[in-house]
Amino acid sequence: MTTINDIADIARILREQPEWNDTIRGILLSRELLELPEKFAEFAQSTSERQDQLEASLNEFTQATNRNFQLASERTDRLETRLDEFIQATNRNFQLASERMGRLETRLDEFIQATNRNFQLVYERMDRLEAGIADLNTRTGQLEIGVSALNTRMNRMEGKLDNAIGANYERKVAKVIHSLLGSLNLRRTKILRGYLVGVSQEFTDLVDDAEDNGLITEAQHNDIMQADLVCWGRNRYEGWEQYVAGEISVTIGDSDITRAVQRASILSAIVGQTVQPAVVGAYIDDERTALASAQGVVVLLSPED
Numbered sequence: 001m002t003t004i005n006d007i008a009d010i011a012r013i014l015r016e017q018p019e020w021n022d023t024i025r026g027i028l029l030s031r032e033l034l035e036l037p038e039k040f041a042e043f044a045q046s047t048s049e050r051q052d053q054l055e056a057s058l059n060e061f062t063q064a065t066n067r068n069f070q071l072a073s074e075r076t077d078r079l080e081t082r083l084d085e086f087i088q089a090t091n092r093n094f095q096l097a098s099e100r101m102g103r104l105e106t107r108l109d110e111f112i113q114a115t116n117r118n119f120q121l122v123y124e125r126m127d128r129l130e131a132g133i134a135d136l137n138t139r140t141g142q143l144e145i146g147v148s149a150l151n152t153r154m155n156r157m158e159g160k161l162d163n164a165i166g167a168n169y170e171r172k173v174a175k176v177i178h179s180l181l182g183s184l185n186l187r188r189t190k191i192l193r194g195y196l197v198g199v200s201q202e203f204t205d206l207v208d209d210a211e212d213n214g215l216i217t218e219a220q221h222n223d224i225m226q227a228d229l230v231c232w233g234r235n236r237y238e239g240w241e242q243y244v245a246g247e248i249s250v251t252i253g254d255s256d257i258t259r260a261v262q263r264a265s266i267l268s269a270i271v272g273q274t275v276q277p278a279v280v281g282a283y284i285d286d287e288r289t290a291l292a293s294a295q296g297v298v299v300l301l302s303p304e305d
Contacts, residue, residue, distance in 0.1 A: 169250050170195040170228065173280055173302050177231070180280065180300045186233030186242055193230035195248075203230060210270040224266045227259075229280065243271055246278035250304055256281070257292050 004010055014020055173180070174195040181189045192203035204225075211221045224230075229246035245264040247256040256279050264277035277297045282304035284292075292299050 167195070169282070169304060170248050172304075173229075173248055176302055177229070177280075180302060181231060181233055181244065183300065184233075184242070184244070184276070184278075184298065185236045186244075187236050189231055189233035191229075191231050193225075193227055195228075199225065206270060215269050216266055220266045220269075224263055224270070227263045227267075229278070230267065241273070243267055243273070243275045244278050244298075245275050246280055246300070248280045250282050252279050252281035252284040252288055252292075252299070254288065254291065257288065257295060257297050260297050261295050 004013065014024065174191075177191065177194065178189050191197050192200050192206075207216075207221055207224060210216050211218065216224070224245075227245055228248040229244070231244050231246075233242055233244070234240065235242055245260060245267045247260045247263075249256045260277040260279050264275040268275040277295070278300055279292060279297055280300045280302060282302060284299060284301070289299060
């Protein structure tokens, strides 16, 4: 019988009886600790397998990376080749552009020089033209002076001719004035102001008295004294007095109608009664006829011949 006195005896017995180790271990250790070696072995096995898988994946990744780097290197080589070709082509294009620019600059310089020569010629021609224009202006000024003098002489001649024609026509009218006034139903007519009689003393006294009495102004006095025709008569049927203030012109115009109205108004203020404005002429158009009618002016036509 084996006696156990201390721990040394237990160690000795376990060495002598190694089969007791599992029994003692089962008593002393828990189930988890007992299973630990087995689990560690499984873990080691699993870890080894995972390491093998990782190594395989790493090898595949390394191979794929090497292939990708190879492809990238080949693409880079091709890009470098194309870039070199692009740079060479660009350099050639820039060279061609530079040569064309040089030719353009040369042509531009030639154009500028030719333009400058043309402008110089134009300036010279303009100087000559300006000198010619100045000379022409001088001659034109002299011509204008001559024309102005000629126009003045022509105007004087036309004025004299118009006066002669007008005087001749007024003389013809004066010969038939009583007949013309008869068309207004006037009889016993008396010419107070006209071509043949001039200004009668009766009319002069009548106008002077009107100014003295404040019936008309000095300007109106002078105006009525320039009337072409002032006459008096009695109405053939009623017997009342009628004064007529008229303007005589070969061709009756707006101014003749206006003066007739104006001078009839002055004469009306002098005699204190309505005065008939009239125009005497050889010609009058429809527009002037309508104007005379609208202003109450009688139109007396007497042929020029």
